[in-house]
Amino acid sequence: MPLDRFDRRIIAALQEDARMTVAQIAERVSLSATPVSRRLKKLEDDGVITGYSPRLDARKLGFPLDAYIMINLQAHSDEIIDRFEGEIKDNPYVIACHAVTGEMDYLLHVTARDMEHLSEITLKTLVRIPGVRDVKSILVLENVKTSPALPVE
Amino acid sequence: MPLDRFDRRIIAALQEDARMTVAQIAERVSLSATPVSRRLKKLEDDGVITGYSPRLDARKLGFPLDAYIMINLQAHSDEIIDRFEGEIKDNPYVIACHAVTGEMDYLLHVTARDMEHLSEITLKTLVRIPGVRDVKSILVLENVKTSPALPVE
DNA sequence: GTATTCGACGCGATAAATCGGCGCGTCACC
DNA sequence: GGTGACGCGCCGATTTATCGCGTCGAATAC
Incomplete structure (x- = not known):
């Protein structure tokens, strides 16, 4: 096996x-x-390979801006969490979201058309989700390395 | 076009x-x-599609542990930066690295076999790269959403 | 208003790739 | 030494990718 x-x-x-x-x-x-x-x-x-994806140039698709956004929730009831995660899954600009250790609860990877768009995603969507207390943004200045590969050998 | x-x-x-x-x-x-x-x-x-990748189950390949690691450099001379970025690119467990805004200089996405392995990557490799001053780790507890997709429609 | 040109589509043919069946070799266990 | 299971390679039938060619429609020039 x-x-x-x-x-x-x-x-x-x-x-x-x-x-x-x-x-x-x-x-x-x-x-x-x-x-x-x-x-x-x-x-x-066996689920080792779960699918296949194209590698895309986000800039050429109109998404030159990448940000990591860290989010804290006010409370951690099932209701708050389910609501939050549901909204995240529905948001096409959130390309990844992890529950993490540390002072923040979630780490999101967001892609946006420009600063205005990112601002809109953050202020009009994310901070308005019920239960969201604190939001910290980290902008990506440059991609030093992006390897979609896992070590296999 | x-x-x-x-x-x-x-x-x-x-x-x-x-x-x-x-x-x-x-x-x-x-x-x-x-x-x-x-x-x-x-x-x-045209470089819109830059290649194709399989989506892999990291757990089934022996890498169940994901971490985001934030790194500060002591100085930002070309020599320090080139050395750092070179080491990052050579490290197969670093699957992504971005230069970012905020209090830290770099955000790394690392995958590891277990805690001991992550510890080894951090303590024996990353903190030993010349010029590295500060390292903060964020462990991924759960993947809420991982979409390799960009919005196209 | 008509002619022309350019870009993109669909069709058909060919070469390549995929898939299923079959037989063979190897290893482990009787 | 026999037997069963597993995995490989070969081969033929079907599917797929790609190319040349003819056509259609829109935009432009006259």
């Missing part, structure tokens, strides 16, 4: 280009196409 | 499943396969 060397190399190949054909992967991992196809299907069925 | 409705719908389809075939995309966007194939190639050539 654990991943062997071939599985890891298949995943490594996909992390470079997830639209690579099975035949190409097969060549890279020194296997024929058939077992690669079968292993790929198994990795998907 | 700007993206029209078809381009956006092609991207939206890929965000659901980037290994979807051209014919499937074509059906979804009400176009034949040929223009979809051509538009796809153009989006790649």
